[in-house]
Amino acid sequence: MARVEIVEIQVPDGSTLPVRLLPARGPHRHPVTLDAPRPVVVIVPGLAVPGEFYEYFGSQLAARGFDVAIGELRGNGDSSHRPDADSTYGYHELASVDFPAMLQVVRDRFPGSTPYLLGHSMGGQLAAMYAARVRGRLGGLILIASGTPYFRGYRGVFGPGMLVGTAAVAVAANLAGFWPGDRLGKRAFGRQSKVLMSDWARLARTGRFVPVGADIDYDERMSRLKFPVLSITVADDDLAPQTSADHLLSKLPAAQLTRWFQPEPLGHNGWITNPDTTVDQVEKWLRDR
Numbered sequence: 001m002a003r004v005e006i007v008e009i010q011v012p013d014g015s016t017l018p019v020r021l022l023p024a025r026g027p028h029r030h031p032v033t034l035d036a037p038r039p040v041v042v043i044v045p046g047l048a049v050p051g052e053f054y055e056y057f058g059s060q061l062a063a064r065g066f067d068v069a070i071g072e073l074r075g076n077g078d079s080s081h082r083p084d085a086d087s088t089y090g091y092h093e094l095a096s097v098d099f100p101a102m103l104q105v106v107r108d109r110f111p112g113s114t115p116y117l118l119g120h121s122m123g124g125q126l127a128a129m130y131a132a133r134v135r136g137r138l139g140g141l142i143l144i145a146s147g148t149p150y151f152r153g154y155r156g157v158f159g160p161g162m163l164v165g166t167a168a169v170a171v172a173a174n175l176a177g178f179w180p181g182d183r184l185g186k187r188a189f190g191r192q193s194k195v196l197m198s199d200w201a202r203l204a205r206t207g208r209f210v211p212v213g214a215d216i217d218y219d220e221r222m223s224r225l226k227f228p229v230l231s232i233t234v235a236d237d238d239l240a241p242q243t244s245a246d247h248l249l250s251k252l253p254a255a256q257l258t259r260w261f262q263p264e265p266l267g268h269n270g271w272i273t274n275p276d277t278t279v280d281q282v283e284k285w286l287r288d289r
Contacts, residue, residue: 004055007109009101011074013089015081017098019105020051020070022062039139039286040067040113042106046121046145047200048181048190049269050077054120057275064283067113069106073123074098075193083193085177090195091203091211095129103130103137116286118142121240121268122200128251129209132221139289140228141255142282145237145268147244149204155243162204170194170201207247222251229255230285232278236265258285 005021041061043054051072058068074094075083089097106115116139119127124146131138147153151163173179173194181188199211209218231249233242242261249257260281262271271278 005109007105009098009105011089011093011098011101013074013081013087015074015079017072017074017080017102018051018078019072019102020055020058021105021109022055022058022068022070023110024062024065024067038067038110038113039116039289040069040106040110041142041282041286042103042115042117043068043070044117044119044123044127045071045073045076046123046269047073047192048076049120049272052077053269054272057272057279060275060279061282064279066283066286067110069102069109071098071102071123073126075196076190083178083191083196085194087178087193088195089193090199090213091126091129091209092199092213092215094126094196095133096215099126099130114139116140116142118144118282119146120144120272121146124248125203125209128222128225128248129211129218131225131227132218133216135221135225138227140230141252142230142232142285143245143248144232144271144278145234145240146231147233147240147246147248148207149200150207150244150247151204152207153244153247154241158238166197166201166204170198173197209251219251223253225252226254227256228258228285228289230258230260230282232260232262232271232281234262234264234266234268234271236267239268 007019008016051070054070117127124143151159179192179197182191233245
């Protein structure tokens, strides 16, 4: 596997977050020109998925000639701070504070490269929000197993279940001061900030990105994005089915959209550890830019 460099960044609440860097080690299979700059793929984890979990996936991209960076969501993985009653960060802080710090590390380490954000699950939502803030400073978005939790984006009983479930999580988090998912099993999304869970529940209820503290209209800014977007949905993924992905993509009507359905039944996370065909599609899409 590729050698991993780690750079720590610090965010205002005192947390430190690692940015994992995997320089390209395979041949660059297309000429790098002003019109076709060298991409660096910046992986944004899903909620409660440690950044370290993506190292094998990232190493496969690095072996194909792409520089890779892997971020860490605040409060997750190797973040130095665990959410507690004093944690007040949500979607907006992650997109407006943590992402710029992460991308600065990427630009410093790979100054000749153009960042493409690869967001998994909630990481895709946050990547779209960051893109809405910076617009022309990214080459595009890659969304894998990523949609929104909007309850109308789920069929059958899953829709009402998502609406009620996210609301219950938000209420419990506010009562406890944080979401104690680390005590509730592997599918409970780990220990999280109450504000983050409130933002998530609001998105599930309204279908709009209106996080606490927002300083821009995220939905309106997303609607202006015209860069390339690759959306990959995965068989047996009940957390981000095609209908959920479609709702996130509806926020990006001006984007140059490419879709691919992963037919292997890898579910929400299995593509990370069984990445070959997914990496094939990401590579092809990047080479076609």
